[in-house]
Amino acid sequence: MAPTVLVVDDDPSNLSTLTRILVREGYEVRSADNGREALVALRDAAVDLVLTDLKMPGMTGHELLRAVKKLSPSVEVVVMTAYGTVETAVEAMKEGAYDFVAKPLKRAELLKVLEKALEKRGLLLENERLRAQLGGRRAEELVGRSPRVQSLLAEVEQVAPSDATVLLTGESGTGKGLLARVLHRASRRAQGPLITVNCAALPETLLESELFGYEKGAFTGASGRKEGRFDLARGGTLFLDEITEMSLPLQVKLLRVLQEGEYERVGGTRTLQVDARIIAATNTRVEELVRDGRFRQDLFYRLNVIRLHAPALREHPEDIPLLAQHFLLKYAEKNRKTLHGFSVEALDAFAGWSWPGNVRELENAVERAVVLARGDAIGLDDLPPPMRGGGGRRKRLCFEVGTPLKVVERQLIEETLRYCEGDKILAASLLGTTARTLYRREADWAGERDEQEG
Numbered sequence: 001m002a003p004t005v006l007v008v009d010d011d012p013s014n015l016s017t018l019t020r021i022l023v024r025e026g027y028e029v030r031s032a033d034n035g036r037e038a039l040v041a042l043r044d045a046a047v048d049l050v051l052t053d054l055k056m057p058g059m060t061g062h063e064l065l066r067a068v069k070k071l072s073p074s075v076e077v078v079v080m081t082a083y084g085t086v087e088t089a090v091e092a093m094k095e096g097a098y099d100f101v102a103k104p105l106k107r108a109e110l111l112k113v114l115e116k117a118l119e120k121r122g123l124l125l126e127n128e129r130l131r132a133q134l135g136g137r138r139a140e141e142l143v144g145r146s147p148r149v150q151s152l153l154a155e156v157e158q159v160a161p162s163d164a165t166v167l168l169t170g171e172s173g174t175g176k177g178l179l180a181r182v183l184h185r186a187s188r189r190a191q192g193p194l195i196t197v198n199c200a201a202l203p204e205t206l207l208e209s210e211l212f213g214y215e216k217g218a219f220t221g222a223s224g225r226k227e228g229r230f231d232l233a234r235g236g237t238l239f240l241d242e243i244t245e246m247s248l249p250l251q252v253k254l255l256r257v258l259q260e261g262e263y264e265r266v267g268g269t270r271t272l273q274v275d276a277r278i279i280a281a282t283n284t285r286v287e288e289l290v291r292d293g294r295f296r297q298d299l300f301y302r303l304n305v306i307r308l309h310a311p312a313l314r315e316h317p318e319d320i321p322l323l324a325q326h327f328l329l330k331y332a333e334k335n336r337k338t339l340h341g342f343s344v345e346a347l348d349a350f351a352g353w354s355w356p357g358n359v360r361e362l363e364n365a366v367e368r369a370v371v372l373a374r375g376d377a378i379g380l381d382d383l384p385p386p387m388r389g390g391g392g393r394r395k396r397l398c399f400e401v402g403t404p405l406k407v408v409e410r411q412l413i414e415e416t417l418r419y420c421e422g423d424k425i426l427a428a429s430l431l432g433t434t435a436r437t438l439y440r441r442e443a444d445w446a447g448e449r450d451e452q453e454g
Contacts, residue, residue: 002439003118004028004045008038008052008064009080018051021107022114026440035059039067042075049117050077054088062092069096074124076117080105115434119344122425122435123377142175142182143326146316152179152308159306160186165258167243167303168281170310173360176281177241179310184237189277192236195229200242208250209266218267230263233276243280243303244295251296258302278303313355313362320350323359327366328378335370344425345380349387413441 005027009015015031022029030045032038036059038052050068054061065077076098081089089100098117101110142153159166160183168176177196184194202210209218213228229238240246246254257263261274280303289295313320324342332339342350346369355361369382380388417424417438424435 002026002028002443003048003436004030005114006030006032006038006041006047006050006052008032008035008050008056008061010034010053010056014053018105021110025111026436026443027114035061035064035067038064039071042068042071047072047075048121049114050075051080051114052077053080054092055082062095065092065095065097074121076121078113078117115436118435119425122423123341123344123347142178143323144316144319145322146318148311148316149319152310155308156182156186159183159308161188162306163188163277165278165280165303165305167286167305167307168279168310169286169307170283171312171358172283173358174283174310174312175359176283176310177239179308180237180239180241180279180281183279184239184277187237187277189236193233194237194239195233195276196239196241197229198241200245204247204250207246208253211250212253212263212265213268214266215268218265222267225265228265230257230274230276231272235275236277238276238278240278240280242282244282244284244286244289248294248296251299255296255299255302258299313358317351320355320362321347323362324350324366327363328370331367331370337370337373338376339370339373340377343377343379346378346383349380349383353387410441410445413438 005022007015007018007022007029008031009018010033012033015033019029019031030041030047032041035052035056038050041047042050050064052061052064056064059067061079065079068075068077077092077096079089079092079097079100080103081092081100082103086100086102089097089102092100098120099113101113142149142156144150144153156179166183168179170176180196181194184190197207197210199207209226209228211228211230213226213231214222216222216224240254253263257274258278262271263274264271286295286300286304290297290300313323321342324347328339328341350362357364365384365387366378368384369378372382373379374382424438428435428438
């Protein structure tokens with residue numbers, strides 16, 4: 001549907017002219033010649049923007065502005081003011097008006113202001129929708145509405161209650177650690193501890209004692225018994241991150257744990273029973289390591305009972321706005337800042353970036369932007385410098401030479417709308433046009449379809 005504009009002016013000539021201009025531009029237009037009539041129209045039907053004169057008998061434009069903001073805070077208001085009374089218009093902006101246009105009106109200037117105001121409204125509505133989708137989520141819950149993420153969530157829900165060993169795969173930054181936490185919270189061991197070991201962060205000798213613990217006198221400096229991570233994870237879950245960085249000798253000892261469910265502390269003789277679910281993760285292709293002899297095949301089979309793959313962010317770009325909003329809320333609260341969302345330009349940069357660092361990179365970019373943001377929304381200048389130049393990769397459409405321009409344009413618009421899940425504000429920003437143009441194109445296509453069917 002085209003945006004609806006409510007025009008309010010006590011001058012019949014101005015009212016008629018403005019209505020005619022806006023209708024030609026594809027807007028739905030309602031009109032009122034005084035403030036009280038405008039409020040009735042606002043209550044009776046959905047309105048996206050109010051264009052009102054400031055100086056009117058009865059209810060003034062200022063009073064109407066305040067009433068609109070109380071009734072429908074998300075409706076944008078643009079005020080018209082006579083030349084020489086700019087100070088009055090500035091006061092109106094302080095009271096919530098988006099912008100002002102001076103009389104006599106210039107058509108191009110008016111339309112540009114209305115476009116920008118409607119873009120802001122679309123952005124606020126999108127942020128509200130994202131907040132609603134994020135409502136009630138825990139801080140570490142998987143966020144995403146794409147088919148890839150929803151499929152992964154369904155697998156997690158099915159796998160979590162069991163005690164089966166799980167191997168998590170995926171590129172660095174895709175959220176494998178988060179997946180492990182979600183699996184633990186949804187398991188029957190949720191009341192027990194979740195113990196994490198990064199196998200890449202510790203040398204072999206230290207990693208062994210960290211995993212299995214040691215007895216007094218096991219080596220120089222072992223002045224007493226120390227419990228290992230298998231001990232600490234008793235009744236809960238042990239998460240072995242970067243499992244493929246584990247040395248081959250230590251892989252043998254881990255294999256015994258998985259096969260027989262028992263182990264001894266370093267320097268000890270008493271055999272202990274394992275009471276922990278094992279979740280392992282890697283960002284490498286394990287099959288290639290097995291083929292090259294750098295990872296034991298039998299251990300791989302033991303770990304690969306259940307395999308869950310965390311998709312790269314470029315594989316589900318439709319989740320970028322939701323994830324960005326999730327991190328915005330998280331870091332705005334952490335930094336005690338009030339931010340309403342992202343500018344159209346910032347969303348364009350997010351959509352165009354290739355995200356080599358995946359969700360972790362996105363989180364870092366949003367945290368940086370929250371800290372640096374000076375306004376009430378994150379803008380392009382708040383993003384990391386490499387992202388401002390549009391250096392990302394986007395889907396490319398290929399057409400044969402001689403394809404009619406109308407066909408190329410339609411396919412490009414439709415593909416962009418699918419990418420943006422129908423969000424015309426975001427799609428228009430990516431295409432370098434206006435949402436109103438997209439509405440007009442869809443109306444034209446509908447007309448052509450009706451003619452063909454007729």
